[in-house]
Amino acid sequence: xxxxxxxxxxxxxxxxxxxxxxxxxxxxxxxxxxxxxxxxxxxxxxxxxxxxxxxxxxxxxxxxxxxxxxxxxxxxxxxxxxxxxxxxxxxxxxxxxxxxxxxxxxxxxxxxxxxxxxxxx
Amino acid sequence: xxxxxxxxxxxxxxxxxxxxxxxxxxxxxxxxxxxxxxxxxxxxxxxxxxxxxxxxxxxxxxxxxxxxxxxxxxxxxxxxxxxxxxxxxxxxxxxxxxxxxxxxxxx
Numbered sequence: 001x002x003x004x005x006x007x008x009x010x011x012x013x014x015x016x017x018x019x020x021x022x023x024x025x026x027x028x029x030x031x032x033x034x035x036x037x038x039x040x041x042x043x044x045x046x047x048x049x050x051x052x053x054x055x056x057x058x059x060x061x062x063x064x065x066x067x068x069x070x071x072x073x074x075x076x077x078x079x080x081x082x083x084x085x086x087x088x089x090x091x092x093x094x095x096x097x098x099x100x101x102x103x104x105x106x107x108x109x110x111x112x113x114x115x116x117x118x119x120x121x
Numbered sequence: 122x123x124x125x126x127x128x129x130x131x132x133x134x135x136x137x138x139x140x141x142x143x144x145x146x147x148x149x150x151x152x153x154x155x156x157x158x159x160x161x162x163x164x165x166x167x168x169x170x171x172x173x174x175x176x177x178x179x180x181x182x183x184x185x186x187x188x189x190x191x192x193x194x195x196x197x198x199x200x201x202x203x204x205x206x207x208x209x210x211x212x213x214x215x216x217x218x219x220x221x222x223x224x225x226x227x228x
Binding site: 095 | 153155157164165166167170171176208210212213214215216217218219220221222
């Protein structure tokens with residue numbers, strides 16, 4: 001069965017960087033797009049970025065002003081999301097999600113369990 | 122950016138009631154509209170994509186309709202396991218965006 005398993009919770013100081021991983025299994029990694037989203041406490045879901053695991057193409061939300069970088073390791077069937085220059089408002093649960101197809105414009109049919117990142121001095 | 126507006130933000134209904142949630146996009150999204158269910162402490166779950174297509178395994182009491190900028194999500198007969206927050210999401214344009222959510226509770 002399709003599984004997306006994310007790395008564990010993190011506590012970071014303002015200005016630091018964070019990197020979350022998402023290990024996949026149960027499907028052909030390069031055939032489906034991969035997205036990163038987040039949900040701050042009590043807030044709506046927010047889309048951050050997309051990667052095509054097959055060719056490595058990426059697209060980012062302008063709302064992160066260049067602070068987010070996503071990547072993948074096809075041999076490990078794992079995707080990564082790095083967010084730099086962390087601020088308190090980056091405190092959120094971060095999710096990886098598989099796209100229902102290879103493109104960037106897709107529904108999200110499988111999700112990771114979420115990774116809580118807390119930014120605090 | 123496309124703004125998604127959901128209403129109501131919360132509702133309370135009895136088991137067996139019909140529940141309806143609306144979602145309005147700030148521009149025509151060409152029916153690229155999905156609905157998700159999120160239970161507390163869990164990741165969202167895709168229920169409906171492309172306005173009205175039920176994801177595999179989703180009960181038929183869930184349905185969606187609409188076009189252009191105005192969309193509706195319904196539960197024909199509310200069940201206790203449907204207690205959750207429901208979100209609409211557009212994928213017409215980047216950044217992909219979600220509505221603010223509707224929290225459904227049992228009366």
